[in-house]
Amino acid sequence: MSDTLSPTSSTAAVPSAPPLDSRATRLRHFWADYRRSPAALLSLLVIVVLLVLSFGAPLLAPQDPYDMAALDWLDAFLRPGEVGSGGYTHLLGTDNAGRDMLSAIFYGLRTSFVIGLSACALALAVGIVVGLTAAYFGGRIEAVLMRVVDLQLAMPAILLALVLVAILGQGVAQIILALVVAQYAYFARTTHGAAKVERGKDYIEAARSTPLSTGRVLFRHLLPNVLPPLIVVATVQVASAIALEATLSFLGVGLPLTEPSLGSLISNGFKYIHSDRAWLSIYPGLFLMVTVVAINLVGDQVRTLLDPRRAT
Amino acid sequence: MSLLTIDHVSKRFTRPTGAIVRGLEKLRGQTPKRTVHALTDVSLEVARGEVLGIVGESGCGKSTLGRIVAGIYAPSDGAVTLDGAPVARESRGTVDKLTTRVQMIHQDPFASLNPRMKVGETIAEGPRQHGLIPAPDLRDRVAALLSQVGLEPAYADRLPHQFSGGQRQRIAIARALAMQPDLLVLDEAVASLDVSIQAQVLNLFLDLRRDLDLTALFISHDLSVVRHVSDRVAIMYLGRVVELAPVAPLYDAPQHPYTQALFASVPRLGEGRARFHPIKGEIPSPLDPPPGCAFHPRCPFAGPRCRTEVPRLKPHDSRAVACHLHDGGTGATTGTSEAA
Numbered sequence: 001m002s003d004t005l006s007p008t009s010s011t012a013a014v015p016s017a018p019p020l021d022s023r024a025t026r027l028r029h030f031w032a033d034y035r036r037s038p039a040a041l042l043s044l045l046v047i048v049v050l051l052v053l054s055f056g057a058p059l060l061a062p063q064d065p066y067d068m069a070a071l072d073w074l075d076a077f078l079r080p081g082e083v084g085s086g087g088y089t090h091l092l093g094t095d096n097a098g099r100d101m102l103s104a105i106f107y108g109l110r111t112s113f114v115i116g117l118s119a120c121a122l123a124l125a126v127g128i129v130v131g132l133t134a135a136y137f138g139g140r141i142e143a144v145l146m147r148v149v150d151l152q153l154a155m156p157a158i159l160l161a162l163v164l165v166a167i168l169g170q171g172v173a174q175i176i177l178a179l180v181v182a183q184y185a186y187f188a189r190t191t192h193g194a195a196k197v198e199r200g201k202d203y204i205e206a207a208r209s210t211p212l213s214t215g216r217v218l219f220r221h222l223l224p225n226v227l228p229p230l231i232v233v234a235t236v237q238v239a240s241a242i243a244l245e246a247t248l249s250f251l252g253v254g255l256p257l258t259e260p261s262l263g264s265l266i267s268n269g270f271k272y273i274h275s276d277r278a279w280l281s282i283y284p285g286l287f288l289m290v291t292v293v294a295i296n297l298v299g300d301q302v303r304t305l306l307d308p309r310r311a312t
Numbered sequence: 313m314s315l316l317t318i319d320h321v322s323k324r325f326t327r328p329t330g331a332i333v334r335g336l337e338k339l340r341g342q343t344p345k346r347t348v349h350a351l352t353d354v355s356l357e358v359a360r361g362e363v364l365g366i367v368g369e370s371g372c373g374k375s376t377l378g379r380i381v382a383g384i385y386a387p388s389d390g391a392v393t394l395d396g397a398p399v400a401r402e403s404r405g406t407v408d409k410l411t412t413r414v415q416m417i418h419q420d421p422f423a424s425l426n427p428r429m430k431v432g433e434t435i436a437e438g439p440r441q442h443g444l445i446p447a448p449d450l451r452d453r454v455a456a457l458l459s460q461v462g463l464e465p466a467y468a469d470r471l472p473h474q475f476s477g478g479q480r481q482r483i484a485i486a487r488a489l490a491m492q493p494d495l496l497v498l499d500e501a502v503a504s505l506d507v508s509i510q511a512q513v514l515n516l517f518l519d520l521r522r523d524l525d526l527t528a529l530f531i532s533h534d535l536s537v538v539r540h541v542s543d544r545v546a547i548m549y550l551g552r553v554v555e556l557a558p559v560a561p562l563y564d565a566p567q568h569p570y571t572q573a574l575f576a577s578v579p580r581l582g583e584g585r586a587r588f589h590p591i592k593g594e595i596p597s598p599l600d601p602p603p604g605c606a607f608h609p610r611c612p613f614a615g616p617r618c619r620t621e622v623p624r625l626k627p628h629d630s631r632a633v634a635c636h637l638h639d640g641g642t643g644a645t646t647g648t649s650e651a652a
Contacts, residue, residue, distance in 0.1 A: 137406070206425075209383055211412070
């Protein structure tokens with residue numbers, strides 16, 4: 001038989017592979033599909049604008065709310081559009097200490113983004129390690145790790161975060177730590193579920209029987225194949241982390257007003273919600289709502305596009 | 313001196329059960345069997361340069377045997393050694409493979425390649441990790457391997473989904489060869505391919521075998537494929553080797569009743585009317601293997617001795633058979649044993 005079919009003829013019989021799909025091309029396809037949803041496109045635009053406003057706050061905001069010396073009691077409770085002693089218009093008015101609300105919201109948004117993004121990134125890293133370890137090694141390690149995760153998921157995240165902040169104290173780092181502890185469980189569960197499926201596939205067995213080191217099997221083979229569902233969870237969790245932080249600050253255990261976040265601004269204005277100064281709560285609340293809704297809409301679209309059952 | 317020695321290897325799989333389930337079963341007074349006897353007392357030797365075919369129905373333990381030889385599972389009893397050194401070691405429930413000299417090629421090339429890794433990296437990562445090829449030479453070596461298995465070297469930068477099944481199986485072969493193995497384990501390596509592609513991959517295997525002096529364990533359920541590539545063949549049934557013989561005498565005159573039945577069950581062309589003799593009965597459950605000879609419930613020659621005593625694999629000339637017919641009779645009253 002080896003005479004009838006020589007290796008050279010077998011080479012010629014192999015059909016040539018389809019043209020190369022590079023990473024850049026795949027990204028371009030993804031973007032083309034993403035653009036088809038106007039809501040998702042608008043949300044992305046909103047997020048970009050909010051990111052620029054918040055991280056550009058030191059350049060864009062008329063006032064530095066961290067600088068207590070810049071605050072003037074005489075400027076307290078100016079209505080939106082009034083001109084204060086600084087000689088500029090307070091577009092969103094001022095609060096009880098004479099803080100320019102627009103500036104405070106920009107800075108507060110920055111705090112919210114920093115906390116939301118870094119808490120999510122850390123929770124993602126912890127969740128990946130926990131989930132991969134549990135799925136790969138199985139047995140007792142898996143039982144212990146995943147039972148802890150299940151226990152945590154059974155508790156409301158806000159309750160856990162409240163207790164942790166009460167123990168750890170106030171401050172950006174403490175809040176991030178509390179959010180990581182409250183949120184890693186979602187990432188761990190998603191990673192575990194996806195990794196458990198991939199773990200049983202032949203390419204993992206092939207990598208193990210080469211043999212490749214455990215670290216390489218985990219992070220070069222298993223991890224890239226469980227990443228798509230994690231990206232979806234991560235976008236949604238950023239929004240949820242921002243909302244959680246705002247809730248903590250609103251309840252008074254988060255950040256102090258001298259270091260404003262959206263939550264503490266809403267909380268500060270809440271005292272006047274029944275008066276004609278309700279804007280003190282409403283404006284930061286609107287910014288929070290728009291941010292969270294926009295991130296969730298982007299996450300929804302990413303989920304739709306990454307769904308393996310979606311026909312392409 | 314044989315390269316690979318499989319010495320009295322058994323493998324049992326036990327379904328793990330929690331304490332609560334065990335307690336409930338104890339209360340009810342019934343404990344279901346949950347140990348699968350996948351392999352029982354298998355001893356085989358493979359000489360350097362030899363291809364040993366392993367044949368049997370699904371569930372006979374041939375894939376388990378391949379995985380034990382490839383260091384993916386550790387045997388429950390017995391040992392698998394390559395030039396006297398163990399292939400794998402089990403410690404605290406995980407199996408550590410100790411050698412790079414045995415490499416495996418899986419059945420399904422759509423599952424055995426990491427879908428998110430470029431095939432060049434898939435081929436290169438093993439030798440890189442074990443320092444088999446100096447880093448500057450890796451790219452050239454990957455290119456050489458790809459052309460050796462009949463693919464273009466430029467394909468190294470592509471992902472698995474851009475290849476057909478036959479091409480993927482070639483990539484899997486290149487990955488195995490990159491580790492410069494002494495022994496290849498091919499587990500149904502062509503079973504999932506179209507017949508025309510099967511022929512190409514088999515020819516590739518035969519060419520590589522000739523060029524590289526490969527030793528291989530060729531596992532398949534396909535009698536004609538095994539005949540084509542093997543020097544010797546082991547027939548397995550329910551976790552045991554029932555017959556072991558060089559290809560020519562085995563295919564000319566199978567000795568064990570199971571081997572005879574297996575050969576008879578292959579549909580043949582050109583004999584006028586359809587001749588197709590399936591083996592009667594079903595393969596017994598490996599959870600609860602029958603006593604004595606595992607084949608006796610389906611064997612037309614079974615006698616009383618077959619129901620109680622396990623036949624041993626007895627050598628006859630160059631071959632070996634595990635059957636009482638060839639080892640003092642089945643214990644049946646009159647000459648049924650001559651019917652073999």
